[in-house]
Amino acid sequence: GENVEQHPSTLSVQEGDSAVIKCTYSDSASNYFPWYKQELGKGPQLIIDIRSNVGEKKDQRIAVTLNKTAKHFSLHITETQPEDSAVYFCAASIREDTGFQKLVFGTGTRLLVSP
Amino acid sequence: NAGVTQTPKFQVLKTGQSMTLQCAQDMNHEYMSWYRQDPGMGLRLIHYSVGAGITDQGEVPNGYNVSRSTTEDFPLRLLSAAPSQTSVYFCASSPGTGGRSPLHFGNGTRLTVT
Numbered sequence: 001g002e003n004v005e006q007h008p009s010t011l012s013v014q015e016g017d018s019a020v021i022k023c024t025y026s027d028s029a030s031n032y033f034p035w036y037k038q039e040l041g042k043g044p045q046l047i048i049d050i051r052s053n054v055g056e057k058k059d060q061r062i063a064v065t066l067n068k069t070a071k072h073f074s075l076h077i078t079e080t081q082p083e084d085s086a087v088y089f090c091a092a093s094i095r096e097d098t099g100f101q102k103l104v105f106g107t108g109t110r111l112l113v114s115p
Numbered sequence: 116n117a118g119v120t121q122t123p124k125f126q127v128l129k130t131g132q133s134m135t136l137q138c139a140q141d142m143n144h145e146y147m148s149w150y151r152q153d154p155g156m157g158l159r160l161i162h163y164s165v166g167a168g169i170t171d172q173g174e175v176p177n178g179y180n181v182s183r184s185t186t187e188d189f190p191l192r193l194l195s196a197a198p199s200q201t202s203v204y205f206c207a208s209s210p211g212t213g214g215r216s217p218l219h220f221g222n223g224t225r226l227t228v229t
Contacts, residue, residue: 101214
């Protein structure tokens with residue numbers, strides 16, 4: 001079936017460094033790509049999303065890039081801070097035969113930012 | 116504004132027992148869904164609903180039932196719990212359909228089946 005691969009599974013950086021998480025998807029019809037941050041004991045929370053008609057989107061220290069030809073998209077966090085430590089999930093919309101679009105999630109990246 | 120509220124936060128069941136996980140949202144979202152989260156497997160869709168009276172199956176529906184009698188509530192029923200259903204369950208809602216708009220998640224129910 002359609003899937004989303006996410007790498008790396010864990011990422012350790014020093015405070016102030018940049019962090020990059022990459023995802024690939026298989027459905028060429030995918031057109032919505034959100035990123036979620038999950039803190040311990042809480043539900044995932046949307047931090048940024050991008051649609052297929054845009055190649056890059058920024059929100060302060062966070063940016064997402066999309067390469068539709070290669071079917072991959074990436075999350076970039078600059079000037080990382082300890083409070084960025086969390087699990088990050090990418091997702092891609094997948095169109096089923098019924099026409100319904102669902103989100104398929106990657107397996108998550110545990111980011112640890114050390115002071 | 117409470118958002119998406121899930122109860123209970125924790126639950127321990129014995130194999131064969133049944134229970135209902137509750138989910139309520141106060142954002143008037145038409146779309147609601149249930150996911151389970153297991154280590155190394157991300158979030159997998161169990162069931163979803165695009166409006167009151169309408170439900171459909173996701174990727175992993177076996178062993179679970181849902182109903183949607185109101186816009187606000189979307190309970191998930193485990194008919195006969197099995198150890199394989201040990202997981203963290205998340206309810207999510209969206210103002211649009213599940214694949215086109217941001218999902219708003221609750222804080223989860225951690226279920227252990229012994």
